[in-house]
Amino acid sequence: MRRGDAAVDAHGEPGTPDSRDGWRYLAWLVRCQPWRGMAGAVLASSWMVLLAVAPYLLSKAVDEGLEPGDTAALVGWTAALTVVGAANAWMSIMRHRTMTRVRMDAYFRTIKVVVGHAVRLGDALPRRVGTGEVVTIGVGDVHTIANSLSVIGPGVGSIVVYVFVAGLLLSVSPLLAAVVLLGMPVIAVLVGPLMTRLQGAEGEYRERQGVLTSRIGDLSGGLRVLNGLGGKGLFADGFRRDSQRLREQGYRVGAVTSWMQALGMGLPTVFLAVVTWLSARLAAQGELTVGELVSVYGYVAVLIGPVSFLVDLCYQLSRGVVAADRVARLLRLEPDPDTGTAEAPAEPAVLHDPVSGVRVAPGRLTALVGARPAELTAIVDRLGRFGPTEVTWGGVRLDAIPLAQVRARILVADNEADLFAGTLREVTGGRRDPAPAEVERAVRAAAAEDIVQGLAEGLDAPVTAQGRSLSGGQRQRVRLVRALLAEPEVLLALEPTSALDAHTEAAVAERLRSARSGRTTVVTTTSPLVLDHADTVIYLTDGKTAATGGHRELLEREPGYRELVARDAEEAMS
Numbered sequence: 001m002r003r004g005d006a007a008v009d010a011h012g013e014p015g016t017p018d019s020r021d022g023w024r025y026l027a028w029l030v031r032c033q034p035w036r037g038m039a040g041a042v043l044a045s046s047w048m049v050l051l052a053v054a055p056y057l058l059s060k061a062v063d064e065g066l067e068p069g070d071t072a073a074l075v076g077w078t079a080a081l082t083v084v085g086a087a088n089a090w091m092s093i094m095r096h097r098t099m100t101r102v103r104m105d106a107y108f109r110t111i112k113v114v115v116g117h118a119v120r121l122g123d124a125l126p127r128r129v130g131t132g133e134v135v136t137i138g139v140g141d142v143h144t145i146a147n148s149l150s151v152i153g154p155g156v157g158s159i160v161v162y163v164f165v166a167g168l169l170l171s172v173s174p175l176l177a178a179v180v181l182l183g184m185p186v187i188a189v190l191v192g193p194l195m196t197r198l199q200g201a202e203g204e205y206r207e208r209q210g211v212l213t214s215r216i217g218d219l220s221g222g223l224r225v226l227n228g229l230g231g232k233g234l235f236a237d238g239f240r241r242d243s244q245r246l247r248e249q250g251y252r253v254g255a256v257t258s259w260m261q262a263l264g265m266g267l268p269t270v271f272l273a274v275v276t277w278l279s280a281r282l283a284a285q286g287e288l289t290v291g292e293l294v295s296v297y298g299y300v301a302v303l304i305g306p307v308s309f310l311v312d313l314c315y316q317l318s319r320g321v322v323a324a325d326r327v328a329r330l331l332r333l334e335p336d337p338d339t340g341t342a343e344a345p346a347e348p349a350v351l352h353d354p355v356s357g358v359r360v361a362p363g364r365l366t367a368l369v370g371a372r373p374a375e376l377t378a379i380v381d382r383l384g385r386f387g388p389t390e391v392t393w394g395g396v397r398l399d400a401i402p403l404a405q406v407r408a409r410i411l412v413a414d415n416e417a418d419l420f421a422g423t424l425r426e427v428t429g430g431r432r433d434p435a436p437a438e439v440e441r442a443v444r445a446a447a448a449e450d451i452v453q454g455l456a457e458g459l460d461a462p463v464t465a466q467g468r469s470l471s472g473g474q475r476q477r478v479r480l481v482r483a484l485l486a487e488p489e490v491l492l493a494l495e496p497t498s499a500l501d502a503h504t505e506a507a508v509a510e511r512l513r514s515a516r517s518g519r520t521t522v523v524t525t526t527s528p529l530v531l532d533h534a535d536t537v538i539y540l541t542d543g544k545t546a547a548t549g550g551h552r553e554l555l556e557r558e559p560g561y562r563e564l565v566a567r568d569a570e571e572a573m574s
């Protein structure tokens with residue numbers, strides 16, 4: 001990347017956005033690149049002014065060269081027209097290049113502030129904002145904001161050239177200048193109400209789009225469950241209704257948009273017709289020369305572009321404000337307060353959840369077993385401080401300890417955690433740069449040797465986003481490798497072997513115990529292959545501890561536990 005493009009450096013700090021509302025957010029984006037914005041406005045103004053100069057030079061060539069037969073004057077004015085045309089071509093290229101940089105800066109800056117704020121929100125994000133809302137911002141709103149800024153330069157240039165042309169016409173005919181100047185209030189009167197309507201319709205459309213996107217995410221993630229419970233048809237009916245509402249709202253947005261675009265094309269044509277008719281009458285009455293008539297026609301023809309730009313500016317800003325307001329609303333969300341000042345236990349200590357009665361002994365492999373995965377997930381979230389919690393760690397409330405200390409020592413490994421694109425080494429290494437021997441041990445502990453060996457480039461083989469190039473079982477083992485390489489003091493793993501075949505699951509269960517020897521590990525599972533290697537098994541019913549002991553001990557004395565584990569074993573064999 002060249003030095004001149006430093007403002008769009010993807011690794012630079014984006015700054016502190018003004019998130020009070022959409023207009024202020026757009027203004028902040030402009031302030032972040034003032035010189036580039038000013039350059040775009042100057043280049044656009046110069047480009048459009050030179051477009052208006054061309055008819056003036058043409059009129060001079062006609063009146064002073066062509067009509068009186070003065071060849072020297074004709075050649076001189078023609079040469080001047082050629083030079084202006086060449087200069088304007090260069091000006092147009094620079095204007096477009098500058099405004100592209102303005103657009104890209106706004107695009108990348110918005111992405112960085114949104115992603116950075118999402119990271120700061122952490123586990124509070126899914127509780128505050130729907131998945132569809134975030135996806136809609138990332139997919140659509142960022143582009144809309146960037147495009148709205150790219151019309152600012154031409155918009156400023158349109159106003160400048162409009163006034164410039166009015167001044168030129170004033171020297172030709174005050175009547176024609178007055179007609180052109182009256183065009184601005186006409187544009188404001190016609191376009192202003194449409195801008196308000198468009199913002200309202202676009203805002204509602206974006207809200208509905210976010211809701212529908214969330215439903216799509218829920219559907220893709222839980223289709224098998226819905227099908228099993230017989231709720232697929234009910235969900236499909238709701239999705240169909242939401243789709244129809246979104247379509248109807250899209251029609252409303254389209255109706256307003258079509259009127260604005262029609263005005264963008266129609267108003268310049270009306271101006272051209274009115275001014276041409278007036279100038280023709282004045283020429284017929286002898287008040288205008290032939291050259292002046294040609295120049296007037298050229299001036300008005302030049303105004304077609306600026307008027308279209310002004311209408312497009314209103315349209316793009318209306319959409320941009322709606323999109324920016326959604327981004328600002330997200331940026332106004334605050335993460336959960338972290339007021340902890342207590343020190344975490346200096347040594348490995350007991351984790352105790354008073355809500356469920358779960359007590360996790362340090363340095364042991366503990367398995368949580370229950371018929372409802374959601375209840376087990378809630379317990380793990382409390383043990384890992386993802387949300388409100390009353391858990392104590394060594395007698396100290398977990399939420400009284402600074403969050404940074406908790407995150408540094410306690411890791412929740414979700415079996416559906418995101419996998420980012422990169423090489424397999426980068427995906428599993430995370431923030432650390434583990435030594436080859438560490439990677440080898442973690443790969444073996446997760447029984448993932450076949451994954452590495454099956455890839456042509458081994459650990460340096462590329463992995464697509466979310467691990468789509470891998471199977472479900474391979475993704476699960478890659479996530480486990482990543483969790484093991486993090487080497488947390490406390491590892492809380494949600495269903496780490498649920499997608500594995502029996503042979504691989506047995507290998508993982510045995511090796512996981514060995515790899516985590518002496519460190520606290522908690523797994524949620526109903527697999528007897530994993531439970532047989534656990535030091536302690538905690539059986540829960542309705543989210544409460546019902547029994548604690550070894551796997552074989554619970555099989556003998558707890559009928560509910562025996563039935564649950566036996567059912568899981570039968571499903572694994574079928």
